[in-house]
Amino acid sequence: MRTIGKALGAMLMLAGLSLPAAAQDRLVIAGRDAGFAPALAKMVELYQAKNPSVKIERLELGGGPLYERLAVGAREKTAATDVAMLDDIWAPEFMARGWLTDLGTVGGLPGEFVKSAMDVSRHDGKLYAAPFVGNIAMFAYRKDLLAKHGFERPKTWSDVVKAAQVIQDKEQGVSGLVFRGIKGNPIVTSFLPVLWAHGGDVVSADGKAVLDTPAAEKALTQFLSFKALAPKGVETYNATELRDAIQQGRAAIAVEMWSSWAGTLDGSASKVANQVEVVATPGEVKGPAPMLGAWLLAIPADSPNKARAADFIRFVTSPENQKLIALETGNPPTLTALFNDKDLVAKYRWYPAQLEALNVAQARPRISQWARVETILGDYLQLALIGQLQPKQALTEANAQITRALTR
Numbered sequence: 001m002r003t004i005g006k007a008l009g010a011m012l013m014l015a016g017l018s019l020p021a022a023a024q025d026r027l028v029i030a031g032r033d034a035g036f037a038p039a040l041a042k043m044v045e046l047y048q049a050k051n052p053s054v055k056i057e058r059l060e061l062g063g064g065p066l067y068e069r070l071a072v073g074a075r076e077k078t079a080a081t082d083v084a085m086l087d088d089i090w091a092p093e094f095m096a097r098g099w100l101t102d103l104g105t106v107g108g109l110p111g112e113f114v115k116s117a118m119d120v121s122r123h124d125g126k127l128y129a130a131p132f133v134g135n136i137a138m139f140a141y142r143k144d145l146l147a148k149h150g151f152e153r154p155k156t157w158s159d160v161v162k163a164a165q166v167i168q169d170k171e172q173g174v175s176g177l178v179f180r181g182i183k184g185n186p187i188v189t190s191f192l193p194v195l196w197a198h199g200g201d202v203v204s205a206d207g208k209a210v211l212d213t214p215a216a217e218k219a220l221t222q223f224l225s226f227k228a229l230a231p232k233g234v235e236t237y238n239a240t241e242l243r244d245a246i247q248q249g250r251a252a253i254a255v256e257m258w259s260s261w262a263g264t265l266d267g268s269a270s271k272v273a274n275q276v277e278v279v280a281t282p283g284e285v286k287g288p289a290p291m292l293g294a295w296l297l298a299i300p301a302d303s304p305n306k307a308r309a310a311d312f313i314r315f316v317t318s319p320e321n322q323k324l325i326a327l328e329t330g331n332p333p334t335l336t337a338l339f340n341d342k343d344l345v346a347k348y349r350w351y352p353a354q355l356e357a358l359n360v361a362q363a364r365p366r367i368s369q370w371a372r373v374e375t376i377l378g379d380y381l382q383l384a385l386i387g388q389l390q391p392k393q394a395l396t397e398a399n400a401q402i403t404r405a406l407t408r
Helices: 002-014 034-050 063-076 091-096 115-119 143-148 157-170 185-197 214-229 239-247 306-316 319-329 336-340 342-347 351-359 370-385 391-406
Strands: 026-032 055-061 083-087 130-133 138-142 253-257 276-279 295-298
Touching: 026 034, 026 063, 026 306, 034 055, 034 306, 034 319, 055 063, 063 083, 063 091, 083 091, 083 306, 091 295, 115 351, 130 306, 138 143, 138 351, 143 157, 157 214, 157 253, 185 214, 185 253, 185 370, 214 370, 214 391, 239 253, 276 351, 306 319, 319 336, 319 342, 336 342, 336 351, 342 351, 370 391
Parallel strands: 026 055, 026 083
Antiparallel strands: 083 295, 130 295, 138 253, 138 276
Protein backbone atom coordinates (compact mmCIF):
# COMPACT_ATOMS: atom_id res chain seq x y z
CA MET A 1 0.00 0.00 0.00
CA ARG A 2 2.86 2.34 0.75
CA THR A 3 4.23 1.76 -2.74
CA ILE A 4 0.83 2.35 -4.29
CA GLY A 5 0.38 5.53 -2.30
CA LYS A 6 3.72 6.89 -3.45
CA ALA A 7 2.96 5.97 -7.04
CA LEU A 8 -0.41 7.68 -6.87
CA GLY A 9 1.12 10.80 -5.40
CA ALA A 10 3.71 10.89 -8.14
CA MET A 11 1.06 10.48 -10.81
CA LEU A 12 -1.05 13.27 -9.42
CA MET A 13 1.98 15.54 -9.39
CA LEU A 14 2.88 14.61 -12.95
CA ALA A 15 -0.67 15.25 -14.06
CA GLY A 16 -0.69 18.59 -12.34
CA LEU A 17 -3.70 17.54 -10.33
CA SER A 18 -4.55 18.23 -6.75
CA LEU A 19 -7.69 18.32 -4.68
CA PRO A 20 -7.86 21.66 -2.89
CA ALA A 21 -10.61 21.47 -0.31
CA ALA A 22 -12.82 24.14 -1.84
CA ALA A 23 -12.28 23.46 -5.54
CA GLN A 24 -13.74 19.96 -5.93
CA ASP A 25 -16.55 19.70 -3.43
CA ARG A 26 -19.36 17.83 -5.18
CA LEU A 27 -19.91 14.33 -6.60
CA VAL A 28 -22.92 12.76 -8.29
CA ILE A 29 -22.51 9.00 -8.50
CA ALA A 30 -24.87 6.94 -10.65
CA GLY A 31 -24.78 3.20 -10.00
CA ARG A 32 -26.76 -0.03 -10.15
CA ASP A 33 -29.40 -1.16 -7.69
CA ALA A 34 -29.94 -4.66 -6.27
CA GLY A 35 -26.82 -6.61 -5.28
CA PHE A 36 -24.40 -3.93 -6.46
CA ALA A 37 -25.91 -1.08 -4.45
CA PRO A 38 -24.50 -1.97 -0.99
CA ALA A 39 -20.94 -1.87 -2.33
CA LEU A 40 -21.21 1.68 -3.67
CA ALA A 41 -23.20 2.77 -0.61
CA LYS A 42 -20.43 1.52 1.67
CA MET A 43 -17.77 3.29 -0.36
CA VAL A 44 -19.72 6.55 -0.31
CA GLU A 45 -20.07 6.25 3.46
CA LEU A 46 -16.33 5.74 3.97
CA TYR A 47 -15.26 8.37 1.43
CA GLN A 48 -17.65 10.88 2.96
CA ALA A 49 -16.14 10.25 6.39
CA LYS A 50 -12.67 11.04 5.02
CA ASN A 51 -13.90 14.03 3.02
CA PRO A 52 -16.68 15.65 5.06
CA SER A 53 -16.72 18.83 2.95
CA VAL A 54 -17.66 16.95 -0.23
CA LYS A 55 -21.36 16.88 -1.09
CA ILE A 56 -22.14 13.42 -2.46
CA GLU A 57 -25.32 12.34 -4.18
CA ARG A 58 -25.64 8.61 -4.97
CA LEU A 59 -28.25 7.43 -7.44
CA GLU A 60 -29.40 3.81 -7.40
CA LEU A 61 -30.96 2.64 -10.66
CA GLY A 62 -31.93 -0.54 -12.50
CA GLY A 63 -29.83 -1.58 -15.49
CA GLY A 64 -32.10 -0.08 -18.18
CA PRO A 65 -32.76 3.25 -16.43
CA LEU A 66 -29.07 3.60 -15.57
CA TYR A 67 -28.06 3.14 -19.20
CA GLU A 68 -30.69 5.63 -20.34
CA ARG A 69 -29.63 8.26 -17.81
CA LEU A 70 -25.96 7.96 -18.70
CA ALA A 71 -26.48 7.81 -22.47
CA VAL A 72 -28.93 10.72 -22.59
CA GLY A 73 -26.74 12.76 -20.25
CA ALA A 74 -23.67 12.14 -22.39
CA ARG A 75 -25.48 12.85 -25.66
CA GLU A 76 -26.97 16.11 -24.39
CA LYS A 77 -23.91 17.08 -22.29
CA THR A 78 -25.93 17.69 -19.16
CA ALA A 79 -22.88 17.46 -16.87
CA ALA A 80 -25.19 15.73 -14.40
CA THR A 81 -22.98 12.76 -13.43
CA ASP A 82 -19.41 12.62 -12.13
CA VAL A 83 -18.96 8.86 -11.56
CA ALA A 84 -20.82 6.38 -13.77
CA MET A 85 -21.18 2.64 -13.20
CA LEU A 86 -21.13 0.87 -16.58
CA ASP A 87 -21.86 -2.67 -17.70
CA ASP A 88 -18.90 -3.77 -19.81
CA ILE A 89 -21.24 -4.28 -22.78
CA TRP A 90 -22.09 -0.56 -22.73
CA ALA A 91 -18.46 0.50 -22.64
CA PRO A 92 -17.68 0.20 -26.39
CA GLU A 93 -20.46 2.66 -27.26
CA PHE A 94 -19.51 5.14 -24.53
CA MET A 95 -15.82 4.99 -25.38
CA ALA A 96 -16.23 5.17 -29.15
CA ARG A 97 -18.58 8.17 -28.92
CA GLY A 98 -16.17 10.13 -26.74
CA TRP A 99 -18.52 10.11 -23.76
CA LEU A 100 -15.88 9.15 -21.17
CA THR A 101 -12.78 10.78 -19.70
CA ASP A 102 -9.37 9.24 -20.43
CA LEU A 103 -8.27 8.26 -16.92
CA GLY A 104 -4.69 8.96 -17.96
CA THR A 105 -5.54 12.68 -17.96
CA VAL A 106 -6.77 12.61 -14.36
CA GLY A 107 -3.99 10.76 -12.57
CA GLY A 108 -4.33 7.22 -13.91
CA LEU A 109 -5.25 4.07 -12.02
CA PRO A 110 -2.74 2.21 -9.83
CA GLY A 111 -2.99 -1.49 -8.99
CA GLU A 112 -2.67 -4.82 -10.80
CA PHE A 113 -6.10 -5.64 -12.17
CA VAL A 114 -7.29 -8.83 -13.85
CA LYS A 115 -6.29 -8.53 -17.50
CA SER A 116 -9.67 -9.48 -18.99
CA ALA A 117 -11.38 -6.75 -16.95
CA MET A 118 -8.74 -4.19 -17.93
CA ASP A 119 -9.08 -5.10 -21.61
CA VAL A 120 -12.77 -4.10 -21.65
CA SER A 121 -11.87 -0.83 -19.92
CA ARG A 122 -9.64 0.37 -22.78
CA HIS A 123 -10.30 1.82 -26.20
CA ASP A 124 -7.66 2.72 -28.79
CA GLY A 125 -4.95 2.15 -26.18
CA LYS A 126 -6.43 4.56 -23.62
CA LEU A 127 -7.95 3.64 -20.25
CA TYR A 128 -11.49 4.99 -19.96
CA ALA A 129 -12.80 2.99 -16.99
CA ALA A 130 -11.78 1.20 -13.81
CA PRO A 131 -12.74 -2.46 -13.33
CA PHE A 132 -15.04 -2.47 -10.29
CA VAL A 133 -16.86 -5.83 -10.08
CA GLY A 134 -15.12 -9.00 -11.36
CA ASN A 135 -18.22 -10.87 -12.43
CA ILE A 136 -17.84 -13.97 -14.54
CA ALA A 137 -20.04 -16.88 -15.54
CA MET A 138 -18.74 -19.94 -13.69
CA PHE A 139 -19.81 -23.60 -13.82
CA ALA A 140 -21.00 -25.61 -10.81
CA TYR A 141 -21.40 -29.31 -10.14
CA ARG A 142 -22.24 -31.66 -7.25
CA LYS A 143 -18.90 -33.29 -6.49
CA ASP A 144 -20.56 -35.95 -4.32
CA LEU A 145 -22.92 -37.09 -7.09
CA LEU A 146 -20.31 -37.04 -9.82
CA ALA A 147 -17.88 -39.04 -7.66
CA LYS A 148 -20.65 -41.51 -6.71
CA HIS A 149 -21.21 -42.30 -10.38
CA GLY A 150 -17.54 -42.40 -11.37
CA PHE A 151 -17.12 -38.97 -12.93
CA GLU A 152 -14.42 -36.37 -12.37
CA ARG A 153 -14.72 -32.63 -13.04
CA PRO A 154 -16.10 -32.34 -16.60
CA LYS A 155 -13.48 -30.99 -18.98
CA THR A 156 -15.80 -30.63 -21.97
CA TRP A 157 -19.48 -29.95 -22.54
CA SER A 158 -19.72 -33.48 -23.93
CA ASP A 159 -18.47 -34.73 -20.54
CA VAL A 160 -21.21 -32.64 -18.92
CA VAL A 161 -23.92 -34.31 -20.99
CA LYS A 162 -22.62 -37.81 -20.17
CA ALA A 163 -22.46 -37.18 -16.43
CA ALA A 164 -25.82 -35.40 -16.35
CA GLN A 165 -27.53 -38.24 -18.21
CA VAL A 166 -26.23 -40.92 -15.81
CA ILE A 167 -27.15 -38.92 -12.71
CA GLN A 168 -30.61 -38.14 -14.02
CA ASP A 169 -31.18 -41.83 -14.81
CA LYS A 170 -29.98 -43.09 -11.42
CA GLU A 171 -30.81 -40.36 -8.90
CA GLN A 172 -34.53 -40.08 -8.27
CA GLY A 173 -35.80 -36.51 -8.15
CA VAL A 174 -32.53 -35.01 -9.41
CA SER A 175 -32.26 -33.38 -12.84
CA GLY A 176 -28.94 -33.85 -14.60
CA LEU A 177 -28.36 -30.14 -15.11
CA VAL A 178 -30.03 -26.74 -15.07
CA PHE A 179 -29.61 -23.55 -17.08
CA ARG A 180 -31.47 -20.30 -17.74
CA GLY A 181 -33.87 -20.77 -20.61
CA ILE A 182 -35.85 -17.55 -20.50
CA LYS A 183 -35.37 -15.46 -23.62
CA GLY A 184 -33.15 -12.40 -23.86
CA ASN A 185 -29.97 -11.98 -21.84
CA PRO A 186 -30.42 -15.12 -19.65
CA ILE A 187 -30.50 -17.72 -22.44
CA VAL A 188 -27.78 -15.89 -24.39
CA THR A 189 -25.55 -15.89 -21.31
CA SER A 190 -26.11 -19.62 -20.83
CA PHE A 191 -25.37 -20.34 -24.49
CA LEU A 192 -22.28 -18.21 -25.19
CA PRO A 193 -19.70 -20.30 -23.26
CA VAL A 194 -20.94 -23.36 -25.18
CA LEU A 195 -20.77 -21.51 -28.50
CA TRP A 196 -17.27 -20.19 -27.84
CA ALA A 197 -16.03 -23.59 -26.65
CA HIS A 198 -17.10 -25.01 -30.03
CA GLY A 199 -15.10 -22.31 -31.81
CA GLY A 200 -18.13 -20.29 -32.87
CA ASP A 201 -19.04 -16.66 -32.27
CA VAL A 202 -21.87 -14.18 -32.75
CA VAL A 203 -19.91 -11.32 -34.33
CA SER A 204 -16.40 -11.53 -35.77
CA ALA A 205 -13.53 -9.26 -34.81
CA ASP A 206 -14.19 -7.19 -37.94
CA GLY A 207 -17.83 -6.65 -36.99
CA LYS A 208 -19.68 -9.19 -39.15
CA ALA A 209 -22.43 -11.59 -38.04
CA VAL A 210 -20.99 -15.14 -38.01
CA LEU A 211 -23.69 -17.37 -36.55
CA ASP A 212 -24.32 -19.34 -39.76
CA THR A 213 -21.38 -21.71 -39.31
CA PRO A 214 -21.08 -25.48 -38.67
CA ALA A 215 -19.40 -24.71 -35.33
CA ALA A 216 -22.36 -22.63 -34.17
CA GLU A 217 -24.82 -25.30 -35.34
CA LYS A 218 -22.96 -27.99 -33.37
CA ALA A 219 -22.93 -25.73 -30.31
CA LEU A 220 -26.65 -24.98 -30.51
CA THR A 221 -27.53 -28.64 -31.13
CA GLN A 222 -25.60 -29.59 -28.01
CA PHE A 223 -27.11 -26.73 -26.01
CA LEU A 224 -30.62 -27.83 -26.99
CA SER A 225 -29.79 -31.37 -25.79
CA PHE A 226 -29.47 -29.90 -22.30
CA LYS A 227 -33.25 -29.46 -22.16
CA ALA A 228 -33.91 -33.19 -21.79
CA LEU A 229 -31.61 -33.21 -18.76
CA ALA A 230 -33.08 -30.11 -17.12
CA PRO A 231 -36.12 -29.61 -14.88
CA LYS A 232 -39.50 -29.38 -16.57
CA GLY A 233 -40.26 -25.78 -17.52
CA VAL A 234 -36.61 -24.72 -17.88
CA GLU A 235 -37.73 -22.44 -20.73
CA THR A 236 -38.94 -20.04 -18.03
CA TYR A 237 -35.96 -20.40 -15.68
CA ASN A 238 -33.99 -17.33 -14.63
CA ALA A 239 -31.47 -16.81 -11.82
CA THR A 240 -33.78 -17.55 -8.90
CA GLU A 241 -35.02 -20.84 -10.31
CA LEU A 242 -31.51 -21.97 -11.27
CA ARG A 243 -30.03 -21.15 -7.86
CA ASP A 244 -32.90 -22.86 -6.04
CA ALA A 245 -32.57 -26.01 -8.13
CA ILE A 246 -28.92 -26.36 -7.13
CA GLN A 247 -29.30 -25.33 -3.48
CA GLN A 248 -32.26 -27.63 -2.91
CA GLY A 249 -30.50 -30.60 -4.50
CA ARG A 250 -32.93 -30.83 -7.42
CA ALA A 251 -30.21 -30.46 -10.08
CA ALA A 252 -26.68 -31.88 -10.19
CA ILE A 253 -24.98 -29.40 -12.50
CA ALA A 254 -25.45 -25.67 -13.16
CA VAL A 255 -24.36 -24.67 -16.65
CA GLU A 256 -23.97 -21.12 -15.31
CA MET A 257 -23.11 -19.87 -11.80
CA TRP A 258 -22.33 -16.20 -11.05
CA SER A 259 -20.50 -15.09 -7.92
CA SER A 260 -23.55 -13.35 -6.52
CA TRP A 261 -25.50 -16.62 -6.76
CA ALA A 262 -22.71 -18.75 -5.30
CA GLY A 263 -22.48 -16.75 -2.09
CA THR A 264 -25.28 -18.73 -0.45
CA LEU A 265 -24.30 -22.20 -1.67
CA ASP A 266 -22.92 -23.16 1.74
CA GLY A 267 -25.49 -21.25 3.78
CA SER A 268 -28.17 -22.62 6.06
CA ALA A 269 -30.74 -22.50 3.24
CA SER A 270 -28.73 -24.98 1.19
CA LYS A 271 -29.42 -28.73 1.32
CA VAL A 272 -26.08 -29.45 -0.35
CA ALA A 273 -23.68 -27.22 1.59
CA ASN A 274 -20.01 -27.82 0.76
CA GLN A 275 -20.95 -30.35 -1.94
CA VAL A 276 -21.00 -27.93 -4.89
CA GLU A 277 -17.76 -27.13 -6.72
CA VAL A 278 -17.62 -23.81 -8.59
CA VAL A 279 -15.05 -23.73 -11.42
CA ALA A 280 -14.41 -22.34 -14.90
CA THR A 281 -16.79 -23.49 -17.62
CA PRO A 282 -15.77 -26.58 -19.64
CA GLY A 283 -14.27 -26.42 -23.13
CA GLU A 284 -15.05 -28.53 -26.19
CA VAL A 285 -13.17 -28.01 -29.47
CA LYS A 286 -11.40 -25.10 -27.79
CA GLY A 287 -10.53 -24.54 -24.15
CA PRO A 288 -12.83 -23.00 -21.56
CA ALA A 289 -14.34 -19.64 -22.51
CA PRO A 290 -16.36 -18.36 -19.54
CA MET A 291 -18.27 -15.16 -20.18
CA LEU A 292 -17.00 -11.97 -18.59
CA GLY A 293 -19.66 -9.76 -16.99
CA ALA A 294 -17.60 -6.99 -15.42
CA TRP A 295 -18.98 -3.71 -14.11
CA LEU A 296 -16.83 -0.62 -14.48
CA LEU A 297 -16.53 2.86 -13.00
CA ALA A 298 -15.93 5.78 -15.35
CA ILE A 299 -16.01 9.56 -15.47
CA PRO A 300 -18.36 11.13 -18.05
CA ALA A 301 -16.52 13.48 -20.40
CA ASP A 302 -18.71 16.42 -19.32
CA SER A 303 -18.28 15.90 -15.56
CA PRO A 304 -17.46 19.21 -13.85
CA ASN A 305 -15.65 17.40 -11.01
CA LYS A 306 -13.19 15.09 -12.76
CA ALA A 307 -10.33 15.27 -10.26
CA ARG A 308 -12.65 14.49 -7.37
CA ALA A 309 -14.32 11.71 -9.35
CA ALA A 310 -10.93 10.17 -10.16
CA ASP A 311 -9.98 10.37 -6.49
CA PHE A 312 -13.18 8.52 -5.55
CA ILE A 313 -12.59 5.79 -8.15
CA ARG A 314 -9.02 5.23 -6.91
CA PHE A 315 -10.40 5.04 -3.36
CA VAL A 316 -12.99 2.42 -4.35
CA THR A 317 -10.52 0.29 -6.32
CA SER A 318 -7.78 0.34 -3.68
CA PRO A 319 -6.81 -3.11 -2.30
CA GLU A 320 -8.22 -2.48 1.15
CA ASN A 321 -11.57 -1.27 -0.15
CA GLN A 322 -11.91 -3.96 -2.83
CA LYS A 323 -11.36 -6.51 -0.07
CA LEU A 324 -13.82 -4.81 2.25
CA ILE A 325 -16.46 -4.72 -0.49
CA ALA A 326 -16.01 -8.42 -1.16
CA LEU A 327 -16.18 -9.38 2.51
CA GLU A 328 -19.16 -7.22 3.38
CA THR A 329 -21.24 -7.27 0.20
CA GLY A 330 -20.06 -10.29 -1.82
CA ASN A 331 -19.17 -8.25 -4.92
CA PRO A 332 -16.10 -9.98 -6.40
CA PRO A 333 -12.94 -7.83 -6.70
CA THR A 334 -10.95 -7.04 -9.81
CA LEU A 335 -7.46 -6.82 -8.29
CA THR A 336 -5.58 -10.03 -9.08
CA ALA A 337 -3.95 -10.55 -5.68
CA LEU A 338 -7.25 -10.52 -3.79
CA PHE A 339 -8.43 -13.79 -5.34
CA ASN A 340 -5.80 -15.56 -3.23
CA ASP A 341 -6.24 -13.43 -0.11
CA LYS A 342 -6.63 -15.82 2.84
CA ASP A 343 -9.57 -13.98 4.40
CA LEU A 344 -11.46 -13.86 1.11
CA VAL A 345 -10.72 -17.48 0.22
CA ALA A 346 -11.90 -18.52 3.68
CA LYS A 347 -15.27 -16.94 2.91
CA TYR A 348 -15.43 -17.65 -0.84
CA ARG A 349 -13.62 -20.97 -1.39
CA TRP A 350 -13.99 -20.74 -5.19
CA TYR A 351 -12.00 -17.49 -5.56
CA PRO A 352 -8.78 -19.15 -6.82
CA ALA A 353 -10.87 -20.99 -9.44
CA GLN A 354 -12.62 -17.72 -10.23
CA LEU A 355 -9.25 -16.11 -10.97
CA GLU A 356 -8.45 -19.02 -13.31
CA ALA A 357 -11.75 -18.37 -15.07
CA LEU A 358 -11.12 -14.63 -15.28
CA ASN A 359 -7.74 -15.29 -16.86
CA VAL A 360 -9.40 -17.15 -19.76
CA ALA A 361 -12.61 -15.12 -19.81
CA GLN A 362 -14.13 -13.98 -23.07
CA ALA A 363 -15.95 -10.69 -23.40
CA ARG A 364 -19.05 -10.27 -25.47
CA PRO A 365 -18.46 -8.65 -28.88
CA ARG A 366 -17.09 -5.12 -28.48
CA ILE A 367 -19.76 -3.46 -30.60
CA SER A 368 -22.09 -0.58 -29.82
CA GLN A 369 -25.11 -2.57 -31.13
CA TRP A 370 -24.72 -5.46 -28.65
CA ALA A 371 -27.98 -4.78 -26.81
CA ARG A 372 -29.98 -5.19 -30.05
CA VAL A 373 -27.90 -8.19 -31.14
CA GLU A 374 -28.45 -9.91 -27.80
CA THR A 375 -32.20 -9.41 -28.05
CA ILE A 376 -32.30 -10.96 -31.51
CA LEU A 377 -30.15 -13.91 -30.51
CA GLY A 378 -32.13 -14.47 -27.32
CA ASP A 379 -35.40 -14.60 -29.23
CA TYR A 380 -34.15 -17.16 -31.74
CA LEU A 381 -32.44 -19.30 -29.11
CA GLN A 382 -35.70 -19.66 -27.26
CA LEU A 383 -37.65 -20.42 -30.43
CA ALA A 384 -35.22 -23.29 -30.95
CA LEU A 385 -35.48 -24.33 -27.29
CA ILE A 386 -39.26 -24.65 -27.44
CA GLY A 387 -39.04 -26.58 -30.70
CA GLN A 388 -40.43 -24.01 -33.13
CA LEU A 389 -37.20 -23.81 -35.14
CA GLN A 390 -34.46 -26.29 -35.96
CA PRO A 391 -30.94 -25.23 -34.88
CA LYS A 392 -29.71 -24.36 -38.37
CA GLN A 393 -32.87 -22.41 -39.21
CA ALA A 394 -32.69 -20.46 -35.94
CA LEU A 395 -29.07 -19.53 -36.50
CA THR A 396 -29.57 -18.60 -40.16
CA GLU A 397 -32.51 -16.30 -39.38
CA ALA A 398 -30.79 -14.79 -36.35
CA ASN A 399 -27.67 -14.18 -38.43
CA ALA A 400 -29.67 -12.33 -41.08
CA GLN A 401 -31.34 -10.07 -38.52
CA ILE A 402 -28.07 -9.42 -36.70
CA THR A 403 -26.43 -8.48 -40.01
CA ARG A 404 -29.12 -5.84 -40.53
CA ALA A 405 -28.76 -4.61 -36.94
CA LEU A 406 -25.02 -4.15 -37.37
CA THR A 407 -25.52 -1.83 -40.33
CA ARG A 408 -27.71 0.63 -38.41
